[in-house]
Amino acid sequence: MALCSAQLTVVQSAPATITTGADLRVDITITNTGTSSEEVLVEQGVGYEPIEPKPHFVDIPGYVTPKHYYWEATIGPGETKVFYFIERLTGGRGHYYIPAATAYVLDGGEYKSNTLSIKITCNANGVCEIYDAEDYRLCPEDCPSGGTDFYCDEMPDGICDPDCIGKVESVDPDCTGNETAPHAPTSSVPVQMAPKPPEDPGFPWFLAIGAVLVVLVAIGAYAFAMKKR
Numbered sequence: 001m002a003l004c005s006a007q008l009t010v011v012q013s014a015p016a017t018i019t020t021g022a023d024l025r026v027d028i029t030i031t032n033t034g035t036s037s038e039e040v041l042v043e044q045g046v047g048y049e050p051i052e053p054k055p056h057f058v059d060i061p062g063y064v065t066p067k068h069y070y071w072e073a074t075i076g077p078g079e080t081k082v083f084y085f086i087e088r089l090t091g092g093r094g095h096y097y098i099p100a101a102t103a104y105v106l107d108g109g110e111y112k113s114n115t116l117s118i119k120i121t122c123n124a125n126g127v128c129e130i131y132d133a134e135d136y137r138l139c140p141e142d143c144p145s146g147g148t149d150f151y152c153d154e155m156p157d158g159i160c161d162p163d164c165i166g167k168v169e170s171v172d173p174d175c176t177g178n179e180t181a182p183h184a185p186t187s188s189v190p191v192q193m194a195p196k197p198p199e200d201p202g203f204p205w206f207l208a209i210g211a212v213l214v215v216l217v218a219i220g221a222y223a224f225a226m227k228k229r
């Protein structure tokens, strides 16, 4: 049996909370606690939109292509190196679970890091941004219960949540079951209006009246001229 001579500690760290849409940096800190220098390959999967480093694509025909971050380094005895990735949590909501990063060494040893669970908070700015992953469940600071936010909150708040109407499984105690289907979401996000069509000018009466007057004047002038003869 081959003995694994390398000794590594692999620790992932990141902020405990982050605002949705923000850039999250995750550090992978590796310390070589052994007595020899080690060639190390570090791997971690891609979760949200990668900002850096550029991820690698693993091309497996017939499967959804998985994306990974890879780093290679030589870590001397007693030495610590930090690898990191930055992702933009666009559309992120709830919790972001980050699996263990893996460090591989040349002799076949494999070291796993801890996992992370990062709470993704909403952008509490007084506006319920329903098109940016905010609703009563994930952003109660901005989205009160009973609002139209694509989430049926079922709160006994005296309001039949419009998002619960028409849902068979809905149990909002404020809905009687006789409500009509909700209209389009009433968002506090500014809504771009379609450009106003130009107004129909209608029949050009002033031109017609003008033309008639010109003809009448011409006939009058002709009649006057004939009379003078």
Ligand SMILES: [Ca+2]
Pocket: 122, 123, 124, 125, 126, 127, 128, 129, 134, 139, 142
């Ligand atoms: Ca908000």
Ligand SMILES: [Ca+2]
Pocket: 136, 145, 146, 147, 148, 149, 150, 151, 152, 153, 161, 162, 163
């Ligand atoms: Ca709602």
Ligand SMILES: [Ca+2]
Pocket: 146, 154, 155, 156, 157, 158, 159, 160, 161, 172, 173, 174
């Ligand atoms: Ca309710």
